[in-house]
Amino acid sequence: MATALIRRIAHLDMDAFYASVELLRYPQLKGLPVVIGGGRRSADNALLQTHADVPLSRIPVADFPRLAGYTGRGVITTATYAARQSGVGSAMGLMKAAKLCPEAILLPVDFAEIRRYSRAFKDIIMDIAPVMEDRGVDEVYIDFTHVPGGQRDGGRVLARLIQKTIFQATGLTCSVGVAPNKLLAKMASEFNKPNGIAVVFEDDMQTKIWPLACRKINGIGPKADEKLQRLGIRTIGDLAQRDVDWLIDHFGQKSGAWLFDAAHGRDDRPLVLESEPVSISRETTFERDLHAVRDKAELGAIFTRLCEQVAADLAAKGYVGKTVGIKLRFDDFKSVTRDQTLEHPTGDAKTIRQVAGQCLKRVPLAQRLRLLGVRVASLTRLGEHDKDASNMAPALMSKGSIALYPVAQERQLF
DNA sequence: TCTGGGGTCCTAGGACCC
């Protein structure tokens, strides 16, 4: 006789992932405030160069670069728990963090290493529990329902097995929440961080979920939270007390109904096991704000490089796209986007550059810029459209908008 | 001391077609 299976969805995320990966390389930093961010690791990394003759684990702590005196526009990617004590955290500007915790050690992100560990922990999970949704570099959802051991102790036994296996293989810890659905599992994984497990059942709503701030619901961000607070709603319990129609009146049909369901712990979204990308983009924030006229040469070079990078990314992933767009951010942090859809998809850097240049002409450029981005969307897999399409002239050409203008007017802005 | 980079999804208006 079969026992009834209850839906057990796990959310797992790696603890302070980027920082923890660095600590594997530099164990002498364990327990110290370390902050990751600010730029890419490069071959001429000063620390590595001056200590070329010493094993990495023997580089003296005193020789590591500090946050103090940092200038630049970087932000924190991850901070160790020791650094979080000082109030610094993800997405905080490094210059602000330097005021709060000047003695913190600042290390750049090693993307290659991060990708290696990301693949490693996901491979381990797939071996144990193959129904997994990838939620980025350090997070996944896993369906425990039909996995051997997935029902034992509400999922705790399998969660512990996964934690232990990942730790033995990589030296990294993670936190897991197990619940009837993704919404609750995501919240549960935060309960016992770091290296924790939390199990939530439907009956735990009132005691474990309702006391939490609305902001803990994945999907309620700063704006929605502010509006909820204005309406006197602070906790998920407060939210659950309002009726659907009232929420729909204030937040619209879709959001209102969703808020209501979320407050009652209802979420029937399936795990998404595979997905196709919607867009591929590159953007960069300049070291100083640039002016469209005065810094034209510099901007032009950056613009071209972004287009080349997007083209290279498309090629590497095997996609072409029909919509080319740009994004600008001005010195007051306001941003605008412009895009244009071609008749045929492209992956060609020159074509992307040209269409992106057309988009740029539609933006008034009196203000200085702090960011420029290039995006290609409406993607199709290379080979799933006309063979010649990627080599074809852009649609603009056939529409005549270029041919009709005098050459002087047609000059690219940068 | 201003606030990275790579994404997804939603909304809303207008064009265009049936």
Add this chain to the structure above:
DNA sequence: TCTGGGGTCCTAGGACCC
């Protein structure tokens, strides 16, 4: 001549997430 829906595509902006 006027009055309609509905559906799809395109564009712009914004919220949110990792």
